[in-house]
Amino acid sequence: MRIVDVCALYAPQGGGVKTYVERKLAAGAAAGHEIVILAPSENGGVVEAQGGGRIVMMPARRFPLDRRYSYFDDEASLHAMLDRLRPDMVEASSPWASASMVARWRGDAPRALIMHADPLSAYAYRWFGPVLSRRAIDRGFDWFWRHLRRLDAQFDLVVSASDSLSDRLREGSLNRVATLPMGVEPGHFHPRHRNEALRARLLARCGLGPDATLLLGVGRHAPEKRWPMVIEAAASAGYHSPIGLVLVGDGRDRARVVRAADNNPHIQLLAPITRRDTLAELLASADALVHGCEAETYCMVAAEARASGLPVIVPDQGGASDQARDGGFRYEATQADSMAQAIRDFIALREEARAAAAAAAPAVRTMDAHFDELFATYAGLQAMRRIAA
Known part of the structure; x- marks a missing residue:
């Protein structure tokens, strides 16, 4: 498979997503898949990964609240890149605007939303939790829940890394949630x-x-x-x-x-x-x-x-x-x-x-076990598409 990850949260300076991306490139190559990471960047360029796969840095604006990151701001260019790559599977790794861009792409590849971020917990619950119940906060942020439900309907799969997040997403009426815990890089920690x-x-x-x-x-x-x-x-x-x-x-x-x-x-x-x-x-x-x-x-x-x-x-x-x-x-x-x-x-x-x-x-689960499960799930989605066709 050629798997294209539209990864809005990638930063070359480091972080959990960078660790995940680098291991995905290696695991994909080992499993015979081609992994292409599309990442927003102030400057363009291509980084070839050892063993296979690549990171394509697409020119984009800097995120004003954290200058380490950029964000996708050109939907036409993103769609054109996806058209050129002709992926067998597309991932969106952020629940924000880039996921909606991926949903609107006219290609026929299956799509997965990877919940690398939990904006409600990181922002809304933290800001208003001291004075309001979560139920009240969810009502106030119903626009975001509606956005997540639209994505759930437009994507074939919503991948969550923890039971706690999966439970909240299902309580919010998302129907395509699967829990696939990430794991750690093998060979480092002992x-x-x-x-x-x-x-x-x-x-x-x-x-x-x-x-x-x-x-x-x-x-x-x-x-x-x-x-x-x-x-x-x-x-x-x-x-x-x-x-x-x-x-x-x-x-x-x-x-x-x-x-x-x-x-x-x-x-x-x-x-x-x-x-x-x-x-x-x-x-x-x-x-x-x-x-x-x-x-x-x-x-x-x-x-x-x-x-x-x-x-x-x-x-x-x-x-x-x-x-x-x-x-x-x-x-x-x-x-x-x-x-x-x-x-x-x-x-x-x-x-x-x-x-x-x-x-x-x-x-403790390794990332390799996570990617084995993830790639097998993607193969199942492709098989279902072929049967449906």
């Missing part, structure tokens, strides 16, 4: 990468000895990630037992994160880590991963932590919640006091939780 010397050095940077608990957070500094809440929860739990918190990342919300840390010696902010081996060692060497975002569609970093044998402390909503198995701990989303209690619960069972997570690590 409990054997644990480095006690690294753990001791990180705790020392936090002004603590090796008997303290080392919590790790990894991700962009963005409002929906709720790092100030994570910091507040860790500081509160730290009154009961010594805790060091290391946050890895950067972004437009960095100033708020720095203010929340408030020169606390037990909190260290580190720059983003791009090397997978370095990240794998760091994940395996902490005591638990802490995560504040209830708007994840899958939560790649929590899956990577689980594959590293690291217990996770995550909110009880969104894709991160699905990762709280095999030694994981959930807390009430958006609530710092509930998170602090979950941290204390983890510390009380720290060694048992770590042992359970390490034992379960080999069973």
Whole structure:
């Protein structure tokens, strides 16, 4: 198959979607498929992937709220590119305007909408959740639910990476939803990468000895990630037992994160880590991963932590919640006091939780398993099209 992914959320600087795209290119080539990624970019160009497949950067405008990203703004050019490529399968990887553009394309290839983003959780529920119920917010954003239902009718498949998102989409009357969890890159993350010397050095940077608990957070500094809440929860739990918190990342919300840390010696902010081996060692060497975002569609970093044998402390909503198995701990989303209690619960069972997570690590789903299932699903759609014809 030639599979064309209209990937509005791709950024060369990195992120979960970039990791997913790069592995898809490799998995597609290994399975005998040709993968073409169409990504919006301030500059055009083609990036050939090792082993097969390519990323075609289509000229587009920069997204004003996050300059790392661009967005498709020329429907005619996108349709012309799809006409030239003659795909056997088309994906739209964002539920926004680009998905509507793909829906309006006149080609006859089957189409799948990949829910790499959950705008209602990332924005509407976060903005209005403190004063309104989700039912009331959904009524206020019924225009967006109508948009999703139109896409559901125009696409052959809506792919969700977590049960929690799939359930909400079905509750919103989408009928073509399938849950295909993503998985982690194989060969990178494993409990054997644990480095006690690294753990001791990180705790020392936090002004603590090796008997303290080392919590790790990894991700962009963005409002929906709720790092100030994570910091507040860790500081509160730290009154009961010594805790060091290391946050890895950067972004437009960095100033708020720095203010929340408030020169606390037990909190260290580190720059983003791009090397997978370095990240794998760091994940395996902490005591638990802490995560504040209830708007994840899958939560790649929590899956990577689980594959590293690291217990996770995550909110009880969104894709991160699905990762709280095999030694994981959930807390009430958006609530710092509930998170602090979950941290204390983890510390009380720290060694048992770590042992359970390490034992379960080999069973964590890989991206290759995800793509095997995805490609098989696409082949089924094509077969149904042929029968219908």
